Amino acid sequence: MPIAPLFRPIDIAPAYQKVADAIEREIVNGRIKPGDPIGTEHDLVRQFGVNRSTIREGIRVLEEGGLISRDSSRRLHACLPRYSKLASRLSRALVLHEVTFRELYEASMTLEVASIEGAVERASEENLAELAGNLARSEAAVGSPAMLAECDAEFHVLVAKASQNRVLQLAREPAAQLFYPTTEMIVTGVAEGGPRLVAAHRHLIDAIRRRDREAGVLWTRRHLQDWRRGFEKIASLDRSVEHMYMEHAQAARRR
Amino acid sequence: MPIAPLFRPIDIAPAYQKVADAIEREIVNGRIKPGDPIGTEHDLVRQFGVNRSTIREGIRVLEEGGLISRDSSRRLHACLPRYSKLASRLSRALVLHEVTFRELYEASMTLEVASIEGAVERASEENLAELAGNLARSEAAVGSPAMLAECDAEFHVLVAKASQNRVLQLAREPAAQLFYPTTEMIVTGVAEGGPRLVAAHRHLIDAIRRRDREAGVLWTRRHLQDWRRGFEKIASLDRSVEHMYMEHAQAARRR
DNA sequence: TCTGTCCCTTTGTCCGACAAAGCTAGAGCG
DNA sequence: CGCTCTAGCTTTGTCGGACAAAGGGACAGA
Incomplete structure (x- = not known):
């Protein structure tokens, strides 16, 4: 009893x-x-x-x-907790849980498509200006994989920011922190990777400016599929994330 | 220089x-x-x-x-970092950034739809059994808003789990932690809320079992729209999240 | 006005100490 | 011989005090 x-x-x-x-x-x-x-x-x-x-x-x-x-x-x-700092905790957790790139890819597809939809709908002139600035830097960095990868990561942060949805911004960050560091490896290994990446960004900005949702979604999909094809030339999607993490996390902490 | x-x-x-x-x-x-x-x-x-x-x-x-x-x-x-504990940090950050329920709703719509898609594709028998168990408890709790709200939160955790995508599981958690506590208020305030909620869950489980993606997405949308309609009877979607948070965070910490 | 110096505050670190709670092993008992 | 129970030992949480290094401010001198 x-x-x-x-x-x-x-x-x-x-x-x-x-x-x-x-x-x-x-x-x-x-x-x-x-x-x-x-x-x-x-x-x-x-x-x-x-x-x-x-x-x-x-x-x-x-x-x-x-x-x-x-x-x-x-x-x-x-102080207001910084998303990227908190997200690095989550990224670390994802690494320890040994998530695969397939999971990362699938989740990012969802989150980045949602970001672009929000951006197409609500991006401000200021958002567009930031994106344009990023594009200019990307074009200049097309020969340098490290710098280009950094630009790419920032580009997608800016798209999420343009969506004006902070929940989305935060939700995509952990995956993005693990996802985009691989970009450097890919544009290093795949010759046409850099130009294709920049071209995709250009189309995305254009879609946002024209408020063309279809085009935005289409090019986001293509962009991520490009990543996937490039990645599969290097490793299997079913590999877990482990390795790439350490150096990126350390770099993030110093910022 | x-x-x-x-x-x-x-x-x-x-x-x-x-x-x-x-x-x-x-x-x-x-x-x-x-x-x-x-x-x-x-x-x-x-x-x-x-x-x-x-x-x-x-x-x-x-x-x-x-x-x-x-x-x-x-x-x-x-130890392996627990998603829900890390996510509560993020929830706290979202509160401090004063995100609105509109942002929460939009992001959750994306994340929950992605969860159900994954679940429809990959749910195991065990996942289905857990969901069925949850449904049984929900049916028993339909008269008690607090218990029903807790069941609802757990239901969506289980759906995300059934998607077999841990990145998605983690990404949806911060929003969910802020989102679902309001469910109690809604089923308290709206008479037909409880039964509709349970019915939606039933349809969702059914969709997963039949691997019917269309139905899964449809009912997830309806389910969330129900939430939204219920919420708008109580407050504006553009209100920031602040208040609901404190008590929920405290309850979560004790667990 | 600028600069260099002195002093005070604050932080980062160290040392030593003690009560409370868990764990261990030996004493005592059947 | 095996079991229980108690007296230690260990570990954590907390305390008090101490000191060097670095920042900030006031103040005198150029």
């Missing part, structure tokens, strides 16, 4: 966790706004009445979660 | 960060496999030659990232 529930479970959490939770609550519910300074460690020691070591452990938790960060003078302040 | 780049920036990172990075590297490149024990704090003190406080700060960083955790006896071991 079940015992009548007389007591609620006691909230037993280490002090550093409670510190982190308390600060997180203030940020999430808006009493501390992004940019606002958190006090110094010593201030927090006074406010919470715990040791500085405890405060510091709590701060590490929040820093890692992207809720607070330190400026040049190492002072603490609340 | 730009100065000739004679020196590279020095890699100046605090010790706790280096500790975290070193352990992360070992996990990500597979030398430490999920489940493997990390040493005790004292072991790490010896290995890294730094103070225990420093080690502990590094550990907090990794714990927050989901790479290591403590079992019942509080011993450290590597």
